[in-house]
Amino acid sequence: MVTHPGSARAARTARRLNAPRPALVEAQASGIPRRVNRQSVALVREEWRVVDRWWTEEPVARRYFDVVLETGENAVVYRDDESGSWFTQRA
Amino acid sequence: MIAAVVIPAFDLRAALRLRPGLQTRPAALAPQPGKEPLLGSVTAAAEAKGVRPGMRLGESLALCPDLELVEHDPATAEQAWEEILRRLEDAGFAVEPLEPGTVYFETKGVERLYGGLEPALKRALAAVGTIWDGRAGAADRRFAALAAANVARPGQALIVSDDRTRTFLAPLPLTLLPLEQDRYAQLEELGVKTIGQLAGLPGGAVAERLGPAGRRAWSLARGEHDGRVAPRRPATALHETLEFPEAVGNDLTLRRGLGVLVDRLLARPERAGRPPRKVAVWARLVGGASWRRTVTLREPSADPARLRTALAPKLAELPAPALKLRLEVCELAEHTGEQLELVAAEGEVVKGKLREGLRQVRAAVGAGGVSTVVEVAPWSRIPEARALLVPRDD
Numbered sequence: 001m002v003t004h005p006g007s008a009r010a011a012r013t014a015r016r017l018n019a020p021r022p023a024l025v026e027a028q029a030s031g032i033p034r035r036v037n038r039q040s041v042a043l044v045r046e047e048w049r050v051v052d053r054w055w056t057e058e059p060v061a062r063r064y065f066d067v068v069l070e071t072g073e074n075a076v077v078y079r080d081d082e083s084g085s086w087f088t089q090r091a
Numbered sequence: 092m093i094a095a096v097v098i099p100a101f102d103l104r105a106a107l108r109l110r111p112g113l114q115t116r117p118a119a120l121a122p123q124p125g126k127e128p129l130l131g132s133v134t135a136a137a138e139a140k141g142v143r144p145g146m147r148l149g150e151s152l153a154l155c156p157d158l159e160l161v162e163h164d165p166a167t168a169e170q171a172w173e174e175i176l177r178r179l180e181d182a183g184f185a186v187e188p189l190e191p192g193t194v195y196f197e198t199k200g201v202e203r204l205y206g207g208l209e210p211a212l213k214r215a216l217a218a219v220g221t222i223w224d225g226r227a228g229a230a231d232r233r234f235a236a237l238a239a240a241n242v243a244r245p246g247q248a249l250i251v252s253d254d255r256t257r258t259f260l261a262p263l264p265l266t267l268l269p270l271e272q273d274r275y276a277q278l279e280e281l282g283v284k285t286i287g288q289l290a291g292l293p294g295g296a297v298a299e300r301l302g303p304a305g306r307r308a309w310s311l312a313r314g315e316h317d318g319r320v321a322p323r324r325p326a327t328a329l330h331e332t333l334e335f336p337e338a339v340g341n342d343l344t345l346r347r348g349l350g351v352l353v354d355r356l357l358a359r360p361e362r363a364g365r366p367p368r369k370v371a372v373w374a375r376l377v378g379g380a381s382w383r384r385t386v387t388l389r390e391p392s393a394d395p396a397r398l399r400t401a402l403a404p405k406l407a408e409l410p411a412p413a414l415k416l417r418l419e420v421c422e423l424a425e426h427t428g429e430q431l432e433l434v435a436a437e438g439e440v441v442k443g444k445l446r447e448g449l450r451q452v453r454a455a456v457g458a459g460g461v462s463t464v465v466e467v468a469p470w471s472r473i474p475e476a477r478a479l480l481v482p483r484d485d
Contacts, residue, residue, distance in 0.1 A: 017478040083295020
């Protein structure tokens with residue numbers, strides 16, 4: 001018999017709070033975001049870098065941007081220098 | 092090691108218990124009323140004719156005109172699954188059921204009991220019962236154990252050692268990973284057809300295209316750590332059944348029947364004075380189908396009038412006349428009574444209400460439904476390293 005692929009329940013283990021979620025970001029040549037999740041960026045409020053755990057096998061190198069979107073919504077996105085991918089996260 | 096026991100198409104097998112002749116013929120679980128006309132699990136004979144689970148009803152009937160449609164029987168499935176879990180628990184396995192037809196357990200303790208890993212897995216399969224065609228798998232990771240059980244033959248126990256996990260997972264199909272249906276097709280269009288091919292992709296790219304679920308699937312495909320087994324607390328077996336001489340659809344008769352069941356259940360000595368927190372009404376309907384509804388009480392109560400008031404409206408949802416009515420206690424409260432104080436200590440009332448509310452949520456959504464935020468490194472510059480969400484099952 002063949003099982004209908006059902007949903008597997010999430011494991012009952014501790015999980016990270018505020019884990020980064022993948023974001024769709026278009027950036028300018030300088031690396032500053034132009035559009036975040038298909039919405040234009042109206043203003044970049046702040047920019048900072050986080051470089052940590054460089055002594056481990058899982059180094060962290062991120063460039064964070066605190067932006068205001070054209071809808072008035074605030075968002076914090078970062079580019080992971082290791083993978084080159086963009087993520088959104090509450091900083 | 093972690094072991095998994097899998098019974099493929101458990102819902103269909105349970106529904107066919109009353110019609111065993113259909114097991115060798117093309118049959119499938121009928122689409123659920125009010126939902127998309129998609130088939131559920133299918134028998135091997137139906138699969139041989141090209142019918143697949145999740146296929147549209149029209150398409151499947153065009154492929155296999157003699158396909159028999161079987162009604163869902165959730166009550167029989169739930170009862171059969173509970174019997175299987177109890178047999179496993181009686182044999183010494185501390186089980187964590189994932190969904191009906193799939194269960195995990197740690198093998199550490201039982202290996203010594205049965206003289207090794209393989210004899211322990213064989214004992215688990217014997218406890219499940221040969222009629223269910225169960226298969227077992229064991230590995231150091233939950234997903235690898237589940238994958239091993241899925242590819243094992245009926246009655247076989249497949250053991251995957253830690254150093255072989257990635258090699259073992261590599262050629263297996265993507266459908267073993269917990270992803271949404273359209274994601275499989277999306278990955279196949281990109282030429283990714285096996286778990287090994289997915290594991291070979293960069294994690295960032297997978298997360299960007301498929302989101303968090305895809306990132307988790309990628310991590311499982313690489314054989315990374317995916318949590319330990321959290322055994323369930325064995326449930327209390329407390330139920331009362333009323334069989335009608337003929338099918339009853341009359342609301343008044345059904346309510347009276349329910350009233351009798353409530354009184355009988357509350358009189359059971361096994362309850363030891365503890366009030367029910369979560370109860371279920373079950374009915375066997377005309378035509379063989381079954382129906383079941385659960386109710387979580389806002390406050391656990393052993394007052395028959397309150398129980399009747401909470402349960403009676405559910406009877407109006409019965410889709411057909413009932414031949415049998417059953418009332419089950421799914422969970423009992425821990426306390427036997429509530430001592431009221433003349434002057435409650437400051438904050439105690441609120442704390443008590445909060446505790447009770449959390450218990451109610453847990454009873455409704457299951458273990459792991461309530462979590463606490465635990466700060467582990469509030470000073471960290473990495474936001475996700477500052478705190479954890481830890482499930483509370485106390």
